[in-house]
Amino acid sequence: MQGFILHTLKARDEDLIVMILTKNSLKTLYRFYGARHSIVHLGHKIDFEEQKDGGNFLPRLRNVTHLGFKFLYDLERLKIWHNFLKLLYKHLKDVEKLDSFYFELLDDLSKKLTKQNPKRGCLESYIKLLQHEGRIHSLERCYFCNELLSIEEIALSRAFLPSHSRCSYSKPFNQKNIKELFNRGDSIFVDDEEVDRLWDVLLEGF
Ligand SMILES: [Zn+2]
Incomplete structure (x- = not known):
């Protein structure tokens, strides 16, 4: 079976959850420490086996093979990938059964991150996630006061909720560019400065 390591917790000795x-x-497995076991790292894609424990204990993680990406040695890209995964983990952690959308989203993103500007890649994936979950808001009205938004500018709050600058106390974006991003899922119309600011909004949480 294949999967992405979204989160790890230290257990006793050198063991990991x-x-x-x-x-x-989203599986929770127990990894016993062993000198001959490969190390398990956040963000890696692995092939593995799950061994059920007879009792009430967590199933074990066994026979791990790492399926590497090229960007794992690029610290800047890796940091952005880790941030994205942390947010995704928080978003999914209480769900056990998932549709394959989330796995495929990470699979696509991990391929894109080898070449593309990593923040752009993550932003585009996040837009796909919002679309998939039906959480893209119309850019016509402010989420907070429900009045019409300007056709030139909109501000965005956590989860990309559209608002007036004055209602969310944040700097506005060019409305046309954001519309293109939301509708086409493509960040090509958004400049690098806006990508950095959208990334900061994304970091507030999914
Ligand atoms: Zn408002």
């Missing part, structure tokens, strides 16, 4: 996103679920 590992949360893995697979095609259809």
